[in-house]
Amino acid sequence: MVDRREILKLAGAAALAAALPAPALAQSKGRGQVVVIGGGFAGASCARALKRFDPRLAVTLVEAERVFTACPFSNGVIVGLRSMADQRFGYQGLAQDGIALRFAAATAVDPQARRVTLADGGILGYDRLVVAPGIDLRWDALPGYTEEAAQRMPHAWKAGEQTLLLQRQLAAMEDGGVVVIAAPANPFRCPPGPYERASLIAWYLKTHKPRSKLLILDAKDAFSKQRLFQGAWTELYPDLIEWVPLSQGGKVTSVDAASLTLVTDFATHKAAVANVIPPQQAGRVAQRAGVADRSGWCPIEPVSFQSTLQPGIHVIGDAAIAGAMPKSAFAANAQAKACAAAIAGLLAGRPLEEPRLINTCYSLVAPDYGISIAGVYHPAGGQLIDVEGAGGISPLEAPRSVRQQEAQYADGWFKTITAEVFG
Amino acid sequence: MEPVKAALAVVVLLVLAGGDAAASGPPPPPGATACSGCHAATAGIVTPVPRLVGRKPADLVAALQDFKAGRRPATVMDRIAKGFSDAEIAAIAVWYGEQRPERRR
Structure with missing residues (x-):
């Protein structure tokens, strides 16, 4: 049963709604x-x-x-x-x-x-x-790297034709060639991405073109999941991947698409396949x-x-x-x-309400070898910062079964998120 | 129906139609919506990652507390559970308990 007081309250709410200015009412x-x-x-x-x-x-x-x-x-x-x-x-x-x-x-x-x-x-x-x-x-950030140059030296950092171009170039490369990846300074899309790419290309080379090498020229001295990647490279691809950090002259300062060369402060590198990931x-x-x-x-x-x-x-x-x-x-x-x-x-x-956000990024270093980084974030001082004590990377020492499990979870993640977003 | 009650029914309907009650349930608690990046909220996804929607809140709280304390084997959930307070874990568990899998056409 409803008493008189509640009736008045409800009637008041209805009157208030009627008295609201038009835009607010429209929104409600x-x-x-x-x-x-x-x-x-x-x-x-x-x-x-x-x-x-x-x-x-x-x-x-x-x-x-x-x-x-x-x-x-x-x-x-x-x-x-x-x-x-x-x-x-x-x-x-x-x-x-x-x-x-x-x-x-x-x-x-x-x-x-x-x-x-x-x-x-x-x-x-x-x-x-x-x-x-x-x-x-950014086509203005790396001398020589224009949209036209990207047809010879693909970035493949926006998926589509560029992805397929890099795929075709790798497939056509002769065994014994040098694949060069130029990685940008922070911030950029997908921080572990260049190193996952290096890992999977190394897997491809080891499997199909074992005399080939992969060189990463990097504009920074540290990268996401670095110790996990480097540990896996030593284990899976010894002597195949070379990473040149900023402090050892890794930053690419210009490129020449016609001759497939990448220039750093210390050296000029000639590539068989060049993947240039420019600033963004x-x-x-x-x-x-x-x-x-x-x-x-x-x-x-x-x-x-x-x-x-x-x-x-x-x-x-x-x-x-x-x-x-x-x-x-x-x-x-x-x-x-x-x-x-x-x-x-x-x-x-x-x-x-203050949000709490999560990130989990999986990377594959081989088809059945996954690693991850996770974080939990909250607003503080006008920024999103890490919740202290949470997050971090996969254990540095772990049996292969754990790496296999993370590779399976990576696959599950892709299916799940794409179903939620586009399914 | 008495006139007063009939008038009241109209008022109640008007208020409900214009108010928050017409939206789909209470807003999710902080952190809850991020889980469905990995834990499928839609039906029909084949993944080794367990679903959270419709699970008993007590089971979810127990699992998250075990992950947080390092008592349960984990790949990534130990790292994530440590980012949530007991109250946040409870709120997320209750919210997931109330959700139902989305059916996509």
Whole structure:
């Protein structure tokens, strides 16, 4: 039974709702408009999570490509362990969730008018905008490394044609050749990625072209999971991989695509196959929206992932400066869900809770040999920092059964995350 | 139905339709949504990683506490469980207990 006091309370709530200004009322009835730019692990995850956390939100995903090609596991494609088809995902699942899809590039963002302009002439208004453009390669950062040069010296750091180009070059290389990988300084997409790639190429060379060598020219002196990688290289590929750190002249200062040479301060290296991973920055829509700073990346406020440069715009994934969190697909997915929860809360007028985020990155050093790094993160002092005492890498000493298990978990991770994001 | 009760029913419906109750359940507690990067929330995925959705909260709490204390063999969960307080672990366990696997068409 309901008493008179409760009736009055309920009637009061209804009257209050009626008295709210129009935009707020519109939002409370579920007409909050959220536009997400970028359909990768960050953007697609965020669009789906927004719809799940508040089905009344109108969510539009803006993405130039109709098919997404995943970077994680694409090192397996390069060495023939996987098919490119295993890396490709469509957006039908998102459409079935009620997300509006716009397959066009975003050419302009007006943060004051809260409006996105598309290459096809379309204009989308928003209450909240999520910018998740991933990375752009910097064609101005390494002398000689232009888009044209990348056709001879592939970066393969955005999966797709570049991945297949590197695969073909390796397959065509004669036994006894030198494969050179140029690794960039921090920050860049997928910190363990160049070293997983080196490992799997070493596996391929050992298996198919055993007289060949692999040289890593590195613009830094330390890298992710370094002791695990180096331990595995000694065990699996003795004398095959040479890593030249920054302090020993590893930084590539220029390249010449025509002669396949890479120049450092100390030496000139001639490659049979050259994989140049250049410096990177946030995808260009971040610049257009005014959310990237002079570093080329996007500073954010770590509870809501809102840009510190433009109100109403949130940045997630590789483009964001996410403190201790690496630029990984796992991190992008975790950030996307935390950001979606924050946006749903903001639009519903709820106070925001501090998120706790996780990252786990697996790398394969051989098809049946996996290693991992994990972290747990929380906001502190305006940044996402490591939760002390948590995270870290796989044990340095472990039986092969543990490495096999981690390789299986890596495979499970890829299936699980791609099903959640695109399935 | 008495007029007062009928009017009340309308008011209740209006308030519910406009309020948070129309959203799908309470917001997930901090950290909970990150788990489904590895622990499948969708049906039909073949993976050696166990599912969390629909599990008994007490079982999840016990497993996470054992990982955190290093009492249970682990590859990565020992490193992750150490990042969560007892209260956070309990909240995540309760939330997963209430979730159901998503069926994708």
